Amino acid sequence: MNVKLRIWRQRNAQEQGKFVDYAVNDANPNMSFLEMIDVLNESLVNKGEEPVAFDHDCREGICGMCSMYINGRAHGPQKLSTTCQLYMRNFSDGETITIEPFRAKGFPVIRDLVVDRSAFDRIIAAGGFISASTGQAQDANAIPISKTNADLAMDAAACIGCGACVAACKNASAMLFVSAKVSHLALLPQGDPERRKRALAMVAQMDAEGFGSCTNTYACEAECPKGISVANIARLNREYLNAAIVSEEMPK
């Protein structure tokens, strides 16, 4: 199959970017989308042109490194998958595919389709953890955890931190990401002692990074490659309200 590509090219954060048109001919429908970009890049290198920069690593949908906004969708048209899990059979022959970087104030462009998502690391550093230093742990079976809660925690913990929620949200809100972490840890007894401090600190950092507010359009859930539920956002709201209004913890 043949496809036309319209790809955002931008040399670095300072320079202006623009769309450049390319064509990839003889793409195999069983090729992954990124392998199609590999083929394009190989041809660019062979012509002495600079290949398109894009983030990718594990190519099996778990590391969260790949991004790309494809034809108006974060990670492209297929539900519940990352860009690396997208196959050319999801596109039609002769189709024009527009590829843009994830866009958000909190995700500045580094080059072409590569963006800086270190804001997510800083949000985790602000409170997305349980303070259990090595060596302090009791026996793993000392506290039974209901299977329901363990499963809900696992659902939330499945987040891969790719940022598709931010990219898809009209407000570039990071609520789904933050709520997944807050939920994961709040649902477990081990996370309980710090839950208030955690919710306050993570939300404060999220706001400082310039992400928007949640207006409950639920685009994030629809585009999340791991299907993280917006029920987590409600839980975060609850946790935050509890922490800020009910508890004696002081918001920062």
Added chain:
Amino acid sequence: MNWFSTFLTSSIGRKVVMAVTGLFLISFLIVHCTINAMIFFNDGGESFNKAAHFMGTNVIIRTMEIVLFLGIILHIVQGFMLSAKNRAARPTGYAVTNPGANSKWYSRSMTLLGTLILLFLVMHISHFWTHSRLGGIGGISPLDETMIGDKEVLNLYALMISTFQSPVVLIVYILGVISLCWHLVHGFQSAFQTLGVNHKKYTPAIKGIGIVFSILICALFAAMPLSIYMGWIA
């Protein structure tokens, strides 16, 4: 900053303000709609004028009216501020978007719908509220009065009948109510979500009730000018 202002200015705090004021405004809509629905008794406005008189003279209600205005203003100001902040969170937009694939248009259009409702509200207030509450002040024409039993009350009913004789007013009202309906379809369940109410067992019901409520209340509101214009109510 103290803890309360920190809370209120956080992204979640701002949303909580929207949700709380929104739910408050929804409760007002219920009262407003109930009172106005008195016209459907088709008793020449007697029940309606009686209820309107109570609403206009009861101390608690008049106090709540101030709270209501504050609520509306807060909802509007906060809404616009949030909207501006949210736009700033994406300084460079996408060239191609396909939002229909992941969300409902009305959930993304709350600011637009809200603005339409605001414009409608300005007209609506100037039609009725200013005359009934500020009549006689600064050249605003006061309302006629009518007798119910031995009480003299403002004839708000007559004003309604005369206002809705204009087809333009009718159309604008119906458009205003449609905007309100979509605003509510998203806003109702959204308020619960923002306040942290999302439950496997109850959320489907909340969403269903939200939709039924929005349609019902807006249909009733739309029926009022329509019935008057069509002469079903005299």
Added chain:
Amino acid sequence: MLDSKIPAGPLSEKWTTYKNTVKLVNPSNKRKLEIIIVGTGLAGASAAATLGELGYKVKVFCFQDSPRRAHSIAAQGGINAAKNYKNDGDSTYRLFYDTIKGGDFRAREGNVYRLAEVSANIIDQCVAQGVPFAREYGGLLDNRSFGGAQVSRTFYARGQTGQQLLIGAYQGLERQVGLGNVQEFSRHEMLDIVTIDGKARGIIARNLVTGELERHFGHAVLLCTGGYGNVFYLSTNAMGSNVTAAWKAYKRGAFFGNPCYTQIHPTCIPVSGDYQSKLTLMSESLRNDGRVWVPKSREDAKAIREGRKKPTDIAEEDRDYYLERKYPSYGNLAPRDISSRAAKEACDDQRGVGESGLAVYLDFSAAINRLGKHVIEERYGNLFDMYAHITAENPYEVPMRIYPAVHYTMGGLWVDYELMTTVPGLYALGECNFSDHGANRLGASALMQGLADGYFVIPYTIGSYLAGEIFTKAIPTDHPAFEETEKHVRESLDKLLSIQGTKSVDHYHKELGKIMWDYCGMARTAEGLKQAREMVKKLRAEFWQNVRVTGKANEFNQDLEKAMRVADFIELGELMIVDAYERNESCGGHFRTEFQEEGEAKRNDDEYAYVAAWEFRGVDNDPAMHKEELKYETVKLATRSYK
């Protein structure tokens, strides 16, 4: 002879004795000591978190955009621990023995016993951090069984155990970043080690965003940079996984242990075309319920390859469940090397399926009939979805097609009991070192080793070295050694950019991968290895004359990153071949066709019960082999049988 520094005394007391006698560093001195950690997988992230907690000044580097992306995240099936929660007879000794035996008696007793000992602490630690392991309805932890073991000792978090363990370690690391104990350098790639007076004293790292070369000092340097499976081009490793850090260490004097031991994982999705960039693993846990088979007759297999028959057309009696037939006591859960070779044999016998004939079936129909679809969905749902995503086939209805693929490298930098390489102050943890898996790694043991090294071993053993460094002040990075090393790195970058040849970096990587897979893959021969060495030498020469690398050094340049890595892979490929050639026996992941008995690998314990640690002698010279004798004080060497 190399000294592994295994403490004296009975096996079960070695680690305790060591911990009781190792030198300590007091808290105020820890604050003055700087540690560089390269790589943020399970080993790196857990080491960074723990050393940060202890009060050392830590700098942590990763080439990805976040520490959470490291490839440990892709591990699916689980992590072993000798908890014996199932009451099925497990113990520290059994985990130790299974691991030694699984490694085909080519691992160190002392290290492996320590690993088995701390395995239980790992589970405790991870649960305390909030890792959502699978649980039973009673709220207690669930286990499943894995290849090479007859007990259920594998803890898991759906099919995303690696992800959850890494996120746990990553959160611990970010906590230390927030507290200011750890400084994080993401999108940074280590390109050389700086040694001063024979000790590792820092690194040269390239900031991948700006292209700038940076100098970083450390009293000790920890490499936690994973394995080198990508030398085969196609592997289950991430695209960015590379050998560069370990290779630079090798070139600075660290010995490289057993480079030829490569694990070929039996359950991967087969190659579908020559555009393929990587292979996807289907967790070994699938073999708990999946049955591996090929048609008994070549005719049926041919009919399937040509699309004339479907797998479901083959009657039960015409199927060869070859693992169950050959290895009745372990069946479909035979260890990885054995299962992989059996699949290769079936395909070599022209009984392979799939278009290419390089695939065997992994069939769940029996399990679905027995347990119901919902149970299988609960156990493996995400793996089945992943398979369906990639192949557009529904594994609930048609059996999966699988084939072995390069997955893990048991070889790596030689380290002693303290995880220190032959360069003082330079450590290697996790897959980056060679230490615990011998010639073959058992499933669910990589996660165990990475976290054991990072959480529980290095925090003790590093004290032994750093206690002697408390008087060493931080060396300013304008020291001539830093300048010299940076100059060296800059020159090699400039050289790559200046060649401006005609072939892309990927072209050379693919060529290298083909040579390695054909001659140094699942089956090796002396003759083939000899040829392969010449081919790799030729490839290296051509690479340095004709590669085309676009862009500049002082900017974000993924083409240049790749070129640096491939240059190192080519050199490593040659060393792997040399090592495979020298090891005249078959053991674990190293199968020499000349050495077999009734189709099974034939070890030679009399001559080859040693670790081959290679010393760099210049790119164009033969490396020198140093032997570390493997002394078995507790275990009796036996022919590995899973029959």
